[in-house]
Amino acid sequence: MYNEDDLVPISALADFTFCERRAALHFIECVWEDNVCTAEGTILHERVDDASFSETRGSVRIVRSVWLRSLVLGLVGKADMVEFHKTATVGVKLEGASGLWVPFPVEYKRGYLRHELSFAIQLCAQAICLEEMLGGNISTGAIFYGKTMRRMDVAFDDALRQRTEDAARKVHELIDSGITPKAEYSKKCKQCSLLNLCMPKVSKKASNYLMNVVDSASEAKEEAKND
Numbered sequence: 112m113y114n115e116d117d118l119v120p121i122s123a124l125a126d127f128t129f130c131e132r133r134a135a136l137h138f139i140e141c142v143w144e145d146n147v148c149t150a151e152g153t154i155l156h157e158r159v160d161d162a163s164f165s166e167t168r169g170s171v172r173i174v175r176s177v178w179l180r181s182l183v184l185g186l187v188g189k190a191d192m193v194e195f196h197k198t199a200t201v202g203v204k205l206e207g208a209s210g211l212w213v214p215f216p217v218e219y220k221r222g223y224l225r226h227e228l229s230f231a232i233q234l235c236a237q238a239i240c241l242e243e244m245l246g247g248n249i250s251t252g253a254i255f256y257g258k259t260m261r262r263m264d265v266a267f268d269d270a271l272r273q274r275t276e277d278a279a280r281k282v283h284e285l286i287d288s289g290i291t292p293k294a295e296y297s298k299k300c301k302q303c304s305l306l307n308l309c310m311p312k313v314s315k316k317a318s319n320y321l322m323n324v325v326d327s328a329s330e331a332k333e334e335a336k337n338d
């Protein structure tokens with residue numbers, strides 16, 4: 112169980128799953144930089160935040176910008192939207208509303224409909240927070256993709272819950288260590304808003320250069336010994 116002072120942002124789990132160095136740059140070194148992707152994402156989230164706080168559509172109650180917290184996983188953050196689906200069976204009670212309701216978190220992302228493990232883990236963490244705060248069990252949520260205006264359901268099965276718990280624990284360990292992992296260039300770097308600050312290609316060249324210098328120096332030393 113974590114203390115209030117030890118909570119880390121839920122979004123750090125998505126960062127960590129995408130790239131451990133990215134999580135460290137954000138949450139250890141406090142490095143932030145917008146690219147087109149994050150700027151569009153920010154606008155999308157602002158639109159969600161601007162909308163009315165709560166509304167009811169038929170048997171669904173919609174609440175936007177919901178603060179979340181889990182002391183078990185040590186997380187804090189905000190859900191873009193939580194739908195509460197009215198149920199006749201097992202659900203939670205809501206203030207000012209009769210009956211039982213099943214929470215259904217929805218996370219907004221830019222781009223096209225696709226499966227991204229980092230997004231699924233972020234959404235699952237939101238569900239775990241809601242379960243801890245409201246009680247009950249949440250089996251499903253959804254990720255809404257702004258470009259295609261479509262959403263993909265995500266099932267919170269045992270495997271995803273385990274990965275989410277592991278990610279939360281590892282994010283805490285990473286932040287506690289205060290050590291930023293070395294940069295390693297890969298395909299995903301092209302999509303990363305920190306590319307220009309992280310400079311993974313330059314880091315690789317620099318480390319290769321240093322390795323060559325060290326190797327040459329060792330070889331020269333060996334040769335000198337043998338002379």
Ligand code: SF4
Pocket residue numbers: 129130131132133136294295296297299300303304305306309310311
């Ligand atoms: S540029 Fe690549 S290595 Fe650097 S933080 Fe982003 S994804 Fe990670």
